[in-house]
Amino acid sequence: MMPKLNASNAVAALMCAALILLPVYSAATGNIFILTLFTRITIYALAAASLNLIMGYGGMMSFGHAAYLGIGGYAVGILAAEGIGSGFIQWPVALVVSALFALLIGALSLRTRGVYFIMITLAFAQMAYYVASALSRYGGDDGLTVYKRSDFAGLINLSDRNQFYYLCLACLFGGLYLIWRIVNSRFGLVVQGVRSNEQRMQAIGFHANRYRLVCFVISGTICGLAGALLANNTDFVSPAVMYWTRSGDLMVMVILGGMGSLFGPVVGAIVYLLLEELLSQFTEFSGLILGPVLLLIVLFARGGIMGLLGRMRRG
Amino acid sequence: MADSLAEPLLRVDSLVRRYGGITATDNLSMEVIPGELHAIIGPNGAGKTTLISQLTGQVMPNSGTIYFAGRDVTSLPSYTRSRLGLARSFQITSLLKDFSAIDNVALAAQAHDGHSFRFWGNARKERHLRDTARAALERVGLGQRADIVVSQLSHGEQRELELAVALATKPQLLLLDEPMAGLGVTESARMVALLKELRKEVTIVLVEHDMEAVFALADRITVLVYGRVIACDVPDAIRKHEEVKRAYLGEQHAVTRHD
Numbered sequence: 001m002m003p004k005l006n007a008s009n010a011v012a013a014l015m016c017a018a019l020i021l022l023p024v025y026s027a028a029t030g031n032i033f034i035l036t037l038f039t040r041i042t043i044y045a046l047a048a049a050s051l052n053l054i055m056g057y058g059g060m061m062s063f064g065h066a067a068y069l070g071i072g073g074y075a076v077g078i079l080a081a082e083g084i085g086s087g088f089i090q091w092p093v094a095l096v097v098s099a100l101f102a103l104l105i106g107a108l109s110l111r112t113r114g115v116y117f118i119m120i121t122l123a124f125a126q127m128a129y130y131v132a133s134a135l136s137r138y139g140g141d142d143g144l145t146v147y148k149r150s151d152f153a154g155l156i157n158l159s160d161r162n163q164f165y166y167l168c169l170a171c172l173f174g175g176l177y178l179i180w181r182i183v184n185s186r187f188g189l190v191v192q193g194v195r196s197n198e199q200r201m202q203a204i205g206f207h208a209n210r211y212r213l214v215c216f217v218i219s220g221t222i223c224g225l226a227g228a229l230l231a232n233n234t235d236f237v238s239p240a241v242m243y244w245t246r247s248g249d250l251m252v253m254v255i256l257g258g259m260g261s262l263f264g265p266v267v268g269a270i271v272y273l274l275l276e277e278l279l280s281q282f283t284e285f286s287g288l289i290l291g292p293v294l295l296l297i298v299l300f301a302r303g304g305i306m307g308l309l310g311r312m313r314r315g
Numbered sequence: 316m317a318d319s320l321a322e323p324l325l326r327v328d329s330l331v332r333r334y335g336g337i338t339a340t341d342n343l344s345m346e347v348i349p350g351e352l353h354a355i356i357g358p359n360g361a362g363k364t365t366l367i368s369q370l371t372g373q374v375m376p377n378s379g380t381i382y383f384a385g386r387d388v389t390s391l392p393s394y395t396r397s398r399l400g401l402a403r404s405f406q407i408t409s410l411l412k413d414f415s416a417i418d419n420v421a422l423a424a425q426a427h428d429g430h431s432f433r434f435w436g437n438a439r440k441e442r443h444l445r446d447t448a449r450a451a452l453e454r455v456g457l458g459q460r461a462d463i464v465v466s467q468l469s470h471g472e473q474r475e476l477e478l479a480v481a482l483a484t485k486p487q488l489l490l491l492d493e494p495m496a497g498l499g500v501t502e503s504a505r506m507v508a509l510l511k512e513l514r515k516e517v518t519i520v521l522v523e524h525d526m527e528a529v530f531a532l533a534d535r536i537t538v539l540v541y542g543r544v545i546a547c548d549v550p551d552a553i554r555k556h557e558e559v560k561r562a563y564l565g566e567q568h569a570v571t572r573h574d
Contacts, residue, residue, distance in 0.1 A: 186431040186438040193422050196411040203371060203405075204484055205397035205426035214432065 008309035012263040015270070019169055023162045035165055041273045042168040043229045046175050048253040048265035050222035053179050055251070056260030057188065058215045059195030063118045064105070064125025065250050068098045068220045070132060070242030072227020077144040077237040087150030087158075091228050098224025099217050101128070106216035110209050125247055132239040143238025146231055158232050168229050172266070175222050180262055182218065191215045252290075256297055258304030267305050322385065324349045324488055324518050325370070330379030332365055332542075339365040340376065341542035347488065352514045354521045354529045357539035358562060363522045364406055366539070367492050370520075371403045372396045384487060398427065402486035404477040406493045406522075410465045416476050417461040420448035423483035451479040455509060471502035478509070488518045495525045507531060530554070538562065 019042065026035040047069055054060040075094035084090065109120040138144045149158035158164045182188045193201045194208045201208050231237040240246070249272070257268025275293070279286035301308045323346040332340040339362040347353045355363050368374040370381060372393035381389045388396055411419050418439070424447040425431055425438065438444065452458050455475040460468060468476065474494055481489055494510070495503050507528050513519065514532065523529050529536065530550045537547040540562045546553055553559055 182434050184437045184439065185435055186425055186433040186441075188434075189418070189422055189425070189438050190431045193411050193414065196413055197409060199373065200405075200409045200411060200480075201422075201426075202393045203373070203397060203403055203409075204423040204480060205394050206431070207392070207394045211431065 006310060007312040008261070008263070008306045011267070011306075011309055015263065015266065016173075019172075023165055027162075032161070035161055037273070037277060039161075039165045039168050039233055041269055042165070042172045043226050043233060044250070044253065044273060045266040045269035046168075046172045046229070047223050047226035048250050048257070048269050049172070049175055049179060049262075050219045050226065051250050052254045052259060052261075052265045053182070053222070054216055054219040055254055056258075056264070057183055057195065058191045058212060058219075060110075060212065060216060061114075061118050061251075062121040062216075062219075063244070063247050063251065064121035064123075064128075065219075065223055066244070066246035067101065067105075067125035067128040067242050068223035069227040069230055069246065070128060070237065070239065071098050071101055072224035072229075073231035073237035073241060074132060074135075074138070074144070074227075075224070076150060076228045076231040077146050078138055080146050080148060080150075081138060081144060085148050085151045087152045090150050091225070094224050094228040095221050098227070099221040102217040102220025103213070105220075106213045110212050110216065122244055122247070125242055126244060129239050129242040129244075132242060139238070141239060143236055143240070146235045146237065149232045149235065150228070164232070168233070171225060171229060175225070176262060176266070178222070183262070187211065187214070252294055254304075256294060256304055258306030261303065261306040261310075264304050264306040271305065322349070323347060323382075324384060325520070326382040327366075327370070328380040328382070330366075330369060330381065331377045332362075332369060332374065333377055339542050340369065340379075343379070343539075343542060343544055345537050345544060345547060347518060347520055348535075349518055351534040352510075352519045352521060352532055354523060354533035354536045355539060356523065356526070356529055356536060360541075361539040362542035363539055364492055365542075367403060367490050367520075367522055370490055371401060394426075397484060400485070400487035401490065402481040402484045402488070403490040404474075404481050404492060404494055406496055408470070408473045408477060410473060410476060410480070412466045413464065415462050415464055416457055416468065416472075416479075417445065417448050417452060419465060419476060420451050420479050420483045421445055423480045424448055424451075427484050447483055448479075451483040452476075454482060455479045456505070471498055471505075474498060474502075474506065475509070478513075482513070482517075486517060488520065489513070490520045490522075492522045493524060494521070495523055495528055503528065 022038055023035060026032060051062065051065045054062055072094040075097050076090045079090045079093060105121060105124045109117055112120060133141050156163050156167060158167065190206055190211045194212060198208050230241065253268035253272045254265050256272055257266065258264030275290060276286050279289055297304060303310065325347040327343060327345045330340050330343045343366065357363055365374060369376050372391060376389065380387060383399060383401055388399065421444045424444045428444065449461060452461050455478050457472060457475055457479060460472060465473065465476065478494065495506055498506060503525060510532055521532065533550055535547065536550055536553045538545050538553060538559050545558050545562060546556045
């Protein structure tokens with residue numbers, strides 16, 4: 001299918017172009033802050049995109065997705081603290097541990113539906129949070145400083161602002177491309193079919209939960225990658241990154257941008273984090289404004305910002 | 316048609332399903348012979364849908380056995396039974412509402428074409444899945460409506476799509492739960508004509524309230540009352556059956572309309 005020319009696709013294309021050109025703007029204007037801000041945004045956009053895979057396409061409302069941010073981050077942090085600085089080891093470990101954690105949570109929580117599913121995923125993430133808080137060897141509550149960013153044998157220097165930004169952006173685009181392929185594949189159609197009508201999918205011969213579980217693991221793994229990036233970005237990882245409010249932030253980004261839309265989570269992450277940043281300059285209570293904005297979106301624009309844009313063409 | 320020597324395709328043996336104090340399926344036994352169109356009728360609450368749901372595995376019986384194609388399938392989940400060749404349509408239309416008609420059918424074809432742990436290729440571009448789906452849509456007269464999203468289809472078209480989805484799984488046995496429900500006169504007539512065609516290719520169990528359709532189509536009819544079989548015979552015999560007439564008291568005209 002050729003992408004149709006409509007408002008949402010135009011916005012997605014412009015957004016990608018702007019993200020690619022951002023370091024040029026930053027260098028030209030000497031505005032370093034915007035580059036650091038957008039590095040963080042691309043990382044959260046990747047995490048939100050991974051959540052969108054299960055939430056938007058798979059209909060699985062995971063309220064514990066920030067756990068993978070922490071797991072990916074701690075994999076990098078702990079290995080670094082133990083003297084293993086190579087990204088070629090740290091990152092695969094981050095992905096594998098995230099995948100295993102997702103497999104465990106998924107195998108147990110996918111027996112339930114609806115509110116119970118939300119609660120179980122939340123409970124597991126909180127457990128991860130408390131386990132991390134108890135890791136006194138690795139900073140416990142205070143978190144763990146990552147003194148040296150992942151080393152990729154000179155291929156790429158993560159301490160270089162621009163190189164790191166482009167790495168994050170490449171991971172985001174790569175993640176989105178992967179999700180796009182998955183969503184249109186046989187596997188993706190089955191997962192979306194199960195979201196739409198599970199009983200029907202069983203009746204025509206699909207073992208629904210098996211597909212759900214694999215989707216859940218893929219999503220957790222991608223989010224683990226975002227976690228590894230995040231630890232490198234902040235040179236620090238702490239239990240706070242897994243706290244349930246972080247999972248809530250990711251959910252808000254997905255809903256704000258548009259569930260089940262490929263670029264929705266990216267738009268959501270940009271708008272949410274920019275608003276948060278802007279509002280924090282004026283008030284401590286940014287939630288007072290973010291809250292109503294979210295409320296309006298949920299009430300009047302079910303498909304989020306991308307959904308609104310998609311409707312614009314039809315008038 | 317009712318060749319009693321043939322090995323039954325489906326055999327139900329002493330099936331029981333209780334809901335609290337209500338016995339929805341009460342020690343029910345029946346057989347479906349290959350090639351026949353076997354109708355199941357009965358007043359409201361006779362347990363017809365409960366029976367179909369047990370046959371396809373959505374509901375598990377408390378006791379009893381279900382044999383399909385010579386195999387005990389009683390404890391198999393519905394997706395496994397579907398793979399063995401047992402397909403159903405739902406009484407209340409149960410489709411993927413936000414998918415197009417052809418996507419609905421192609422997914423059914425996909426379910427019976429190996430596993431679906433394929434993450435990369437575009438499934439909507441897989442020629443043989445699309446061709447199978449298109450053929451099934453043509454079959455039920457929806458060839459022109461392939462790309463319409465299900466929620467935009469009329470009720471009658473959705474009923475036909477239900478049938479196309481079931482057909483795309485290439486079933487040995489097709490269980491149809493009130494395919495005529497909610498259809499207008501012309502739509503019903505189309506559905507009857509369609510079922511007349513289909514019965515030449517596949518064994519069908521038909522649950523239906525429309526007696527005209529049942530008596531026009533069925534080779535044999537099983538009558539359920541309160542979860543029990545009170546009669547199982549050819550249409551002419553059922554029409555004259557005293558107990559059936561009594562069970563349908565008040566609905567009697569429906570059974571005897573063709574006399």
